[in-house]
Amino acid sequence: MDNDNIMVLEDIWKIYNNGEHVIHSLANIDYTIEEGSFNIIYGPSGSGKSTLIRVMGLLELPTMGNVWIKGKNSAELPQKKRNIIIREEIGFLFQGSNLIHTLNAIENVTLPMIHTDKELARKLLEKVDFHDYMKLPNEMSTEDWQKVCLARAMVNNHSIILADEPTGDLHTSESEKLIKTLHELNRTENLTVVITTNNENIPKLGGKLTKIADGTFIHLNKL
Ligand SMILES: Nc1ncnc2c1ncn2[C@@H]1O[C@H](COP(=O)(O)OP(=O)(O)OP(=O)(O)O)[C@@H](O)[C@H]1O
Numbered sequence: 113m114d115n116d117n118i119m120v121l122e123d124i125w126k127i128y129n130n131g132e133h134v135i136h137s138l139a140n141i142d143y144t145i146e147e148g149s150f151n152i153i154y155g156p157s158g159s160g161k162s163t164l165i166r167v168m169g170l171l172e173l174p175t176m177g178n179v180w181i182k183g184k185n186s187a188e189l190p191q192k193k194r195n196i197i198i199r200e201e202i203g204f205l206f207q208g209s210n211l212i213h214t215l216n217a218i219e220n221v222t223l224p225m226i227h228t229d230k231e232l233a234r235k236l237l238e239k240v241d242f243h244d245y246m247k248l249p250n251e252m253s254t255e256d257w258q259k260v261c262l263a264r265a266m267v268n269n270h271s272i273i274l275a276d277e278p279t280g281d282l283h284t285s286e287s288e289k290l291i292k293t294l295h296e297l298n299r300t301e302n303l304t305v306v307i308t309t310n311n312e313n314i315p316k317l318g319g320k321l322t323k324i325a326d327g328t329f330i331h332l333n334k335l
């Protein structure tokens with residue numbers, strides 16, 4: 113496998129069985145994420161975006177197919193090794209990610225650190241352009257809240273940030289700012305980013321665009 117690829121998805125299928133219904137949440141997904149790339153997966157509600165993020169982040173196993181991370185086939189690793197990959201390689205950002213309400217911004221960012229490093233937390237908050245270090249979550253705007261979540265997602269110097277509809281509850285201008293911050297981090301820190309969205313303005317800001325519908329990628333030559 114090419115070493116410049118952080119993640120390769122190989123013919124991924126995710127099938128849920130709800131008793132009566134069989135749902136193909138993902139079908140025949142092939143996808144390569146290069147180191148330092150900025151990737152957007154764009155699709156409507158119910159198209160499989162969150163399922164894809166969970167499978168990429170090893171939070172859920174695919175029904176069929178392989179997820180390769182840095183040249184290792186995650187399906188062949190014991191759960192303990194997968195947990196180490198989840199902790200060390202992957203940062204997650206979700207719509208409405210939670211912060212601990214009783215902790216200020218710095219404390220929220222230090223929380224997932226193996227060794228508490230407030231100086232690093234401050235640096236990460238600066239990188240996402242958040243400077244009110246002592247603010248409690250309840251005192252933050254939705255935009256600031258997501259910025260703190262993003263700083264926290266970067267704590268362990270992960271290889272890749274997986275962001276599932278990170279601007280889902282932000283206004284248009286706030287969404288744009290958050291995505292621009294992610295682009296900036298991609299450029300300056302070589303951070304690999306995957307974003308899912310159903311907001312048509314986000315792909316306009318740049319990045320490699322892939323469209324998903326009914327659990328499958330839509331390739332232009334198939335339209
Ligand atoms: N745990 C589950 N059990 C059964 N069906 C599921 C499960 N998770 C997702 N699905 C189904 O898989 C399909 C894709 O869902 P998914 O949440 O991945 O889409 P999405 O693109 O993230 O949608 P949204 O934009 O609403 O967040 C949907 O039909 C959904 O109902």
Ligand SMILES: [Mg+2]
Binds near residue numbers: 161162163276277
């Ligand atoms: Mg979703």
